[in-house]
Structures are given as C-alpha cells and as structure tokens.
Amino acid sequence: xxxxxxxxxxxxxxxxxxxxxxxxxxxxxxxxxxxxxxxxxxxxxxxxxxxxxxxxxxxxxxxxxxxxxxxxxxxxxxxxxxxxxxxxxxxxxxxxxxxxxxxxxxxxxxxxxxxxxxxxxxxxxxxxxxxxxxxxxxxxxxxxxxxxxxxxxxxxxxxxxxxxxxxxxxxxxxxxxxxxxxxxxxxxxxxxxxxxxxxxxxxxxxxxxxxxxxxxxxxxxxxxxxxxxxxxxxxxxxxxxxxxxxxxxxxxxxxxxxxxxxxxxxxxxxxxxxxxx
Amino acid sequence: xxxxxxxxxxxxxxxxxxxxxxxxxxxxxxxxxxxxxxxxxxxxxxxxxxxxxxxxxxxxxxxxxxxxxxxxxxxxxxxxxxxxxxxxxxxxxxxxxxxxxxxxxxxxxxxxxxxxxxxxxxxxxxxxxxxxxxxxxxxxxxxxxxxxxxxxxxxxxxxxxxxxxxxxxxxxxxxxxxxxxxxxxxxxxxxxxxxxxxxxxxxxxxxxxxxxxxxxxxxxxxxxxxxxxxxxxxxxxxxxxxxxxxxxxxxxxxxxxxxxxxxxxxxxxxxxxxxxxxxxxxxxxxxxxxxxxxxxxxxxxx
Numbered sequence: 348x349x350x351x352x353x354x355x356x357x358x359x360x361x362x363x364x365x366x367x368x369x370x371x372x373x374x375x376x377x378x379x380x381x382x383x384x385x386x387x388x389x390x391x392x393x394x395x396x397x398x399x400x401x402x403x404x405x406x407x408x409x410x411x412x413x414x415x416x417x418x419x420x421x422x423x424x425x426x427x428x429x430x431x432x433x434x435x436x437x438x439x440x441x442x443x444x445x446x447x448x449x450x451x452x453x454x455x456x457x458x459x460x461x462x463x464x465x466x467x468x469x470x471x472x473x474x475x476x477x478x479x480x481x482x483x484x485x486x487x488x489x490x491x492x493x494x495x496x497x498x499x500x501x502x503x504x505x506x507x508x509x510x511x512x513x514x515x516x517x518x519x520x521x522x523x524x525x526x527x528x529x530x531x532x533x534x535x536x537x538x539x540x541x542x543x544x545x546x547x548x549x550x551x552x553x554x555x556x557x558x559x560x561x562x563x564x565x566x567x568x569x570x571x572x573x574x575x576x577x578x579x580x581x582x583x584x585x586x587x588x589x590x591x592x593x594x595x596x597x598x599x600x601x602x603x604x605x606x607x608x609x610x611x612x613x614x615x616x617x618x619x620x621x622x623x624x
Numbered sequence: 625x626x627x628x629x630x631x632x633x634x635x636x637x638x639x640x641x642x643x644x645x646x647x648x649x650x651x652x653x654x655x656x657x658x659x660x661x662x663x664x665x666x667x668x669x670x671x672x673x674x675x676x677x678x679x680x681x682x683x684x685x686x687x688x689x690x691x692x693x694x695x696x697x698x699x700x701x702x703x704x705x706x707x708x709x710x711x712x713x714x715x716x717x718x719x720x721x722x723x724x725x726x727x728x729x730x731x732x733x734x735x736x737x738x739x740x741x742x743x744x745x746x747x748x749x750x751x752x753x754x755x756x757x758x759x760x761x762x763x764x765x766x767x768x769x770x771x772x773x774x775x776x777x778x779x780x781x782x783x784x785x786x787x788x789x790x791x792x793x794x795x796x797x798x799x800x801x802x803x804x805x806x807x808x809x810x811x812x813x814x815x816x817x818x819x820x821x822x823x824x825x826x827x828x829x830x831x832x833x834x835x836x837x838x839x840x841x842x843x844x845x846x847x848x849x850x851x852x853x854x855x856x857x858x859x860x861x862x863x864x865x866x867x868x869x870x871x872x873x874x875x876x877x878x879x880x881x882x883x884x885x886x887x888x889x890x891x892x893x894x895x896x897x898x899x900x901x902x903x904x905x906x907x908x909x910x911x912x913x914x915x916x917x918x919x920x921x922x923x924x925x926x
Contacts, residue, residue, distance in 0.1 A: 556694070571720060617760075
C-alpha cells in the first residue's frame, strides 16, 4: 500500500540548482539546465564573490530538444547536439567543428553600420538542428552557462558570448556617457540578451576564472574595466577616475568601473581587452 | 553512540614544508602561505619541488589582515585589509576594490634608472580597512613568500603581484648581459632584464605574492651546486645564489665554424640557496650575431 504514497511524494522531491535556480531530480549529480554540480556547495569568498560553478568534464545539460556537453577544463569546448527545429547563434570564429549536415545561415541584425563602427561582429552565424556543432574560444578560461528565464535582460561585454539559443533576443546597448566610453575599457557598446515570454540559454566564455556577486540596491563595487564580463540590466555602470598624484611627476589617473546594484555582476580574473578579427 | 566534538589537541604543531611556518595544524591550509596541510611535497627525481597544492579559497593570515586566494587558472588574491594595514602593487594588477579602500602613489628610489630599465617607477599602495583584489592576465600560479625579519629574495622584474607594506622594495643590477654587433651598431641584451627586484622584510614579517606563468618548480641548491636554466624561466632566487651566463655550442661534424655560430644561451645558477622557475616562459632574446662582449660567463664547446 506504500506505492501510491511514494508516487505522490516523488514530484515534490527536487534539487534546486543554486546557480540557475532550475529544479532537478533528486538523483541528478549535475543541473539539467546549466550543468552546475549539485553535489557541491557554492564556493564563496569572504568578500562575497561566488565562483562560477566548475563544470565537470563531460557534463551534459539540456535546452529544449537539444543537449550541450562540456568537454575539457582548461579551454573548455561546448558541444551542442541540436534537436530538430532548434537553433543557436554565435560569432563564426568560435566554431570548433561541425557535422556537414548542420545547416548554417546568418542572423539579421539591426544597426549594422553602427556595429561595424564599434568593432562589433557584423555577421552572426546561425546553426540549426538536427546535428552536432562545437564551440570554444582561444584562451584559458571557464564556460559560464546562463539559462535565461522569461523576461530577463543581461548586458555582456562585447565578444564575450560564445553562443545563445535562437529564441534569445540579441541586440546591443550603447554605453551611456562619454567618460564610460573613453575610459570604461569596454568600447561603445555592450551586447544585450533578452528573453520575452520564453526561456533561453546563453553561454559565455570568461578568461581565467569567473566570479559573480549579487549587489543589493544601492550597493557599489569598483572593478577593473577589463574584468567586467556581464551584469543584469538593473546594475548601473559608471566610471570613477582614481587620481594618483605624486609630487614630482604630477601623477596619473586610473579608471575603474563603478557598479551599483541591484543585480548580478560577473567578472573574469584574466582581464584581457579582447578584440576579434 | 553519539559523536563527541573533538577537543583541541594540546601541544600539537605543524611546520609547513614550503614556508617553515609553525601553526597548530587545525586549518586545512598553512595560514602563512596557503599550502595545503599534511600533503607531501611532489619532488622530481632531479630535486625540483612543485609548488605545493593550494585549495581554492585558501586563507592567509597577515597580522590583523587576511588574504584569500580564489580560482585556479588565473588565481585572484583577495585581501581583507585591517585599519592601518597596507599593501603595494603595480596598478595594472588591480582587479576590484571596495570604495572604502584608499589608493595612492608610492614613489620609488632611483626612478630614472628604473624607467630606463623598463620597470615601473611608481607603485600604487592601498590602505585598509576594506577588501581589495589582484590578479594578472596570464594562466599560472600564485606564489606566497612569507618573509621573516632580515630575509630577502631577488625576483625577476614584473613577477611581483602585491606585497604588504612591511616589505621593503629595492632593486639590484642583474649583471647578466651580452652585446652583439651589426655593422656599426652595438646592441646590448639583458636576458633576465637589467635589474632584479629585491624584497626584504627589515624589522617585521611580511608577505610577498608573485604570479608566474604555467607551473612553478623550486629547487634547493647545495653550496657550489650548479644548474643551467633558460634565463626567461627564472622567477626568484635567494640573494646568495649566484647567476651568470653560460654559452653552449653544439658539435657539428660537417661544418667546424658552426660550432661558434650556433649557441644555446643559458643562465648558470650556483648555490647555496633556493631558485624557482616557471614552466611557461617567453623565448630568449638572441639575434644569433657574434657576441662582442658579455658579463661574467662560462662556455662549453661540444
């Protein structure tokens, strides 16, 4: 007679992923939606920075009818097995290999001229299922898997995104303020990823190690501009000039990005100023 | 039976293999350098010791301040500075800071010579209270070198990440150079740079953090013991370790002159003392032209 009771109990027993808030079966070792290990506690520094989950080699997670397997750890590869009708978009130079039968097309982007002037990718490639296609960047770092819930808006440093599912809106946002543009270290534009009434998937590649911090409303932190990786659109970004004066030489100024909450801020520990050819 | 909480072990002590610090051994990592406690050194048959394993988020205690080392590929040194404590660094390694941490310039002695040698003439200093974090933009390892009063270490330029304010920072001539001639033009080469940074804790213990590319290996050389290393692999050495150039010419049966034209450029390291190398190093600058003059060196023709 215990069997029916167990069936009623079972759907309630779920493991919540601390990284993406996805609900998983209690038997899962990694999150089905972002691949974060479910058997490990968050690694958080005393100052409040949380390490991006270290994805175990060959971890697999799902989005729509497709799967993504993360392979390798030093320069990880995202291998996507696209289901029929599913699609992803990406900058073409991050593509590592693909099966010949995976059809490719190009995403129509608004503001083409502005994008060219800003040094942002003019052409975004699209791959559609069924079939396999794999991606990686050319530097040591971590894959940051960000499942986007409906109604989310995320600003990402240009050229930092690896791929996104086709239902995620992609545009760009002009960085406000001349001082931000000149001294912010991120150029004129940031990529903006937006979901409306559907969820989606966004994969970034952070150089070095990636850390995330959730700022409370009004809470601020100063970061090296080249370390900025992503932020919720609710986080305000400004530039603060740090004057460093000396008696003889007059001194110099250092620009730091002032991030003010509420919302998440992601940084990378290897703060190269990336460009793309 | 219910589990009883373990009582502190009276009189227990743990001496860190890496830095020699004595602690009570109850923490998972050495509070002075972050090396994992109770893990044996990994030593090659030739005597190179790998930098001790360090757990992610290992915490170092420096007086009232602390430093947490975060991440593994490009580690971050996250300092929690107490009021009155300070650190100094080259400004480009700053990753983030709290608004409460004040940063100012720290001028260096012999600024012109430093500028001429391509070294930073100003260091930036930060004063507590608050958090401030540092990282370099290269995959590699962080080396924590706790310095006891009177101890010094010579570091190749640009390897320093951050040092506590109790550590003195000066420089010494490397005296490792050679000149080549091309027509009327003489070029001077400095395979390890014109100068070496010297860090010393004069009165109080201090902490020096270095960042090296790739993996780090350390070797303790006996008096008179020599080893040849690639000049650009050198990270640091004890001040009493002697360095000089070594030219090695390979044997060639078909062209006797090539023995003098082809050469391997080495750095001869002679003990006693420690020397540390990195596994990822840039190519040695050598244009292959005839060497017209050089600092004290040894030579071997095969």
